[in-house]
Amino acid sequence: MINQARVTQTFLDYVQIDSETHFEREMTARLVADLEALGLPVTTDEAGKAAGSDGANVYCHLEGDPNSDCILFSAHMDTVTPGKGVRPQIRDGYIYSDGTTILGADDKSGIAAILEALRTLLESGVPHRPMDILFTIREEGGLNGSANVDYGRLRAKYGVVLDASNDVGKIVSSAPGQIRIYADIYGRKAHAGSDPEKGVSAIQAAAVAVSRMRLQRIDEETTANIGTLSCVGETNVVQDHVTFAAETRSKSPEKRKAQANHMVACLQEACDALGARLEYRLHHSYQSYGFPDDHPHVRRLMDACRRAGVEPWTTYTGGGTDGNNFNAHGIETVVLACGMEHEHTTQERIAIRNLVDASQVVYQLMLPDA
Numbered sequence: 001m002i003n004q005a006r007v008t009q010t011f012l013d014y015v016q017i018d019s020e021t022h023f024e025r026e027m028t029a030r031l032v033a034d035l036e037a038l039g040l041p042v043t044t045d046e047a048g049k050a051a052g053s054d055g056a057n058v059y060c061h062l063e064g065d066p067n068s069d070c071i072l073f074s075a076h077m078d079t080v081t082p083g084k085g086v087r088p089q090i091r092d093g094y095i096y097s098d099g100t101t102i103l104g105a106d107d108k109s110g111i112a113a114i115l116e117a118l119r120t121l122l123e124s125g126v127p128h129r130p131m132d133i134l135f136t137i138r139e140e141g142g143l144n145g146s147a148n149v150d151y152g153r154l155r156a157k158y159g160v161v162l163d164a165s166n167d168v169g170k171i172v173s174s175a176p177g178q179i180r181i182y183a184d185i186y187g188r189k190a191h192a193g194s195d196p197e198k199g200v201s202a203i204q205a206a207a208v209a210v211s212r213m214r215l216q217r218i219d220e221e222t223t224a225n226i227g228t229l230s231c232v233g234e235t236n237v238v239q240d241h242v243t244f245a246a247e248t249r250s251k252s253p254e255k256r257k258a259q260a261n262h263m264v265a266c267l268q269e270a271c272d273a274l275g276a277r278l279e280y281r282l283h284h285s286y287q288s289y290g291f292p293d294d295h296p297h298v299r300r301l302m303d304a305c306r307r308a309g310v311e312p313w314t315t316y317t318g319g320g321t322d323g324n325n326f327n328a329h330g331i332e333t334v335v336l337a338c339g340m341e342h343e344h345t346t347q348e349r350i351a352i353r354n355l356v357d358a359s360q361v362v363y364q365l366m367l368p369d370a
Contacts (some may be wrong), residue, residue, distance in 0.1 A: 024055030075110030110162030159333030174290030199238025
């Protein structure tokens, strides 16, 4: 069945390929070569041009049992920074970086698991369901690769994204949508010593606005956060420009919209009161999704986990994945944990047993419907 030494080596090879988000060209080429070496049809797209990457989304379709649903398996090839020159190390059954970079288990563990399941399937020669394989660019920082997928190439009705922390068995069956708020506050410059009353402080307007905002945890399914509040200048000048970037997330579209409108209203009211001018835009980054435990696709994944020897459980997450975009395009998708821990930090690690378990679950999902 699953070859532990092979999937471990595949993962070690992949994390040593630099692929910080925007710069996935080398990883794209390696995945194309590895899929072609298995005798599979592979294509890429022009998503990099729109998504701001030197790489491309990688597609592969396998025909299979016509009586079984076509399923999509997906993971993203980009990493966060610092992700250049990763030097993986194995200690006590875990793989780490050397502590100067992230490891890249987010999300090369998902890619390695899909490749190992494919290799095992093709070696066994057993029947399998039809499937789409999709490896995306620029997931980090906004799901940009999956936003620019050529969805006409995909035939799957259901999808599994391997891109969540924790032990294999965790199934993210619901996730929030996100709205980003970008704003510029314009005041009027003046000398802070001789004529401050002639100025309009953009900093003051921003401070008043933020002081009135509901932020962080709004309720059990809604959050809001400011990521950028920026103005750099001399103390002797009333500053006339502040940049502002924030987000709100919620599983409820109504709550998400209401929170974004609340934050914009705080900005507008403060600007109006102090004589500043506001320019803003809202960006609907991705939509929420949610499936009950008795949904056929969730049951299918839970059954596959049990056949692979891991106990499944479902949960809600506060983060977004490519699965949000797949669901928005009609592919009913959930997210499977693939063992990453402390992702986005230099303490990131993954247990080798989770690489094996994730591969085994994917393999079980590739088999035809009973």
